[in-house]
Amino acid sequence: MDVHRWATGATSPNGIGKSTAGGIYVNSNYDSGNIEIEDMSEAGNIKLRIHPDPFCETDNVSHAMWFNFRMTNVAGKALTLHINNAGQCSFPVAWQGYQACASYDLEHWFRVPTQYDTDSGVLTIQHTPECDAVQYAYFAPYTYNRHRQLIARTQAKRDVKLLMIGETCDGHDLNLLQLGTPGPGKPNVWIIARQHPGESMAEWFADGLLERLTDSHDAVSRHLLRDACVFVMPNVNPDGTWRGHLRTNAAGINLNRAWAKPCEEDSPEVFHLLRVMDKKGVDMLVDVHGDEELPYCFIAGSEGIPGWSDRLKGLQDGFCAAYKRASPDFQTKFGYGVDAPGEANMTICSNQVAQRFDCLAVTLEMPFKDTADHPEPVQGWSPERAKRFGAALLPAIYEVLPTLRAQ
Template sequence: MRISSNFDSGNIKVISAEQPHDIQLEINKDNNSDFFQWFHFRLESTPFVEHKLHINKLAESAYPEGWDDYQAVASYDRQTWFRVPTTYQDGQLVIDFEPEYSHTFFAYFAPYSYERHLDLLYRAQSHDACQIETLGQTIDGRDISLLVVGEPSDAKKKVWITARQHPGETMAEWFVEGLLEKLLDDEDPHAAALLSKTVFYIVPNMNPDGSVRGHLRTNANGVNLNREWQTPSVENSPEVYYVLEKMRAVGLDMYLDIHGDEALPYNFVAGSEGIPSYDARLASLENQFKDALLTITPDFQDVYGYPKDEPGQANLTVASCAVGEEFKALSYTIEMPFKDNADLPDPHFGWSDRRSYQFGQDTLAAIVKVVDNLR
């Protein structure tokens, strides 16, 4: 029996693995950080034998409440990820599983590999409407890549989308893949309507270093990028520094920052009610966008989410608040679950890569409803 995580986004520490029914594991912390929650590893063992994998010390993890009612995902081919029987009690997650093949992959959510990220960039580049720009390099020397979709013009609205500031929230890049595929479809009416009046600036992965390293929440330096938007630096948070620099250079009329939430089993948005410049115009735009999403997809709801900030109490180190305040623009954080969508549960797959992909396409359609009112 062998357990390995020596691959892209791998993360696990083997404490003992001598008997299939008593495999003891822990999750490594993000580099220079106390955050940990993301796991991704491969089990090599005998098929059709019951295995019990115990992941320990989770009461100390970043979001202990995220383990309640959570089911891990597994895959034999790294393409289809399905939920497996999982229980959580007293800081220990137990995966109870009988593999059908000798090699099984387990993860916190369906991984989105760095190779797939590169494939997404260069597949998008093959479309006449899309160009890639390299804004700078990460701490580990990877490209900070921006996709510009549409013919730039001062007359056109500028919509910015960023994903995976928190690298373990892989559903965010699945979301962007779905949105991009729809946006670059020459026969899609929503795409045609938008590109006639809008340019999209999309960063599919804000944190490629953390993604490859198997981090939950931070970059290679152990910095939480979504707390860097007030004073980013090339030394600690080049990913935010270069993206914000580009935003200021080209302008911004709408911003969506795509995330995943460990605890809440719903899709929801978090607005910028607490920023100093929040007014009736921004409130109207937020409501228009939410109403459009509610009409387009039953996978979205507006009952459960984060508490709204009191006026003037927004955290301006957070991307959606900082950007909303600086550009006086519609600015939302979009959150998806690691667990399942409690409104439309799926016992086999839970909330999944495929549903994240579809939610990205639905969100693009919702932008059509607000784009004319952004200025």
């Protein structure tokens, strides 16, 4: 890729594949790849580093946590991989209890034994692959190419419009899907995902949601699209996805800290999305993310905004109750602390939208690890579970729909 305006070394933070005496290769030179190679002279002691995002001014750090690379010529070889800068990553505490994801076919992802040493700050993955090639990643990747396929097949469905709302710093398209037809008295429901590109479960979630929402035989989807217009942006940060970032776009902007004053120059993703929201109106928003540390699915609400009211509290409580009924993976016991009145960070999407449109707006979080109350030992939290959790959002939305603007 040579279309880039933001010099960060390479457009994609790729390590170069290297051969060794043993003939093993490591490579991350593709869409969503990320690893640097320090030393791979022994299969039992391979030393790697995660390449950081561009420096992020709002967060005052160069984020790092996302890794995604392929190893080849490894069948039957006992690999020990050390990620030596794990301790300097964005959320080191999140490595505790974490198991790395692996796949042979890039479809089925399973967990492999992983240990984090708090003293040395080294994350160690141990695995003996059964196939010639294996992919290792922080979470099952949802690549930019898979995103393009999702957009292509969804926009070809009945009653779906594709709105190309703008362009990113790297020249990627900003794809917004409109499902159903807007009309007087019809609420506009917005679901956006993956402002933080390393949180790939958010796009798996959007994939499952769109699959159900475009199923013309599904009663919930049929009724929802009769009664509301649904806008879905499955990937708000295609540049970060392509480049293998954890948290920022190509310009080093944490998009979920850009909503108070988005700038067309360095946060065009938010600038254009908010511009279209202002034009169309918002009656409900779910902004989908992944949380590195907490082993739960939960929401962060907008309790701290200046316009918080009994009405918004009733809507948020009603939505949480409805989502719990739709999916036992959703819970309200564990999550972030609630903002004190007036203390909301208005640069965050859900706070800005809740205030600006006086509507129900939440940030939804899924785990990178697993759900502690009902773990799945082989895959942990997975694309399959994120997709079904996305599909389960639809009945919850349908249930609260009549209350969104009720007097």
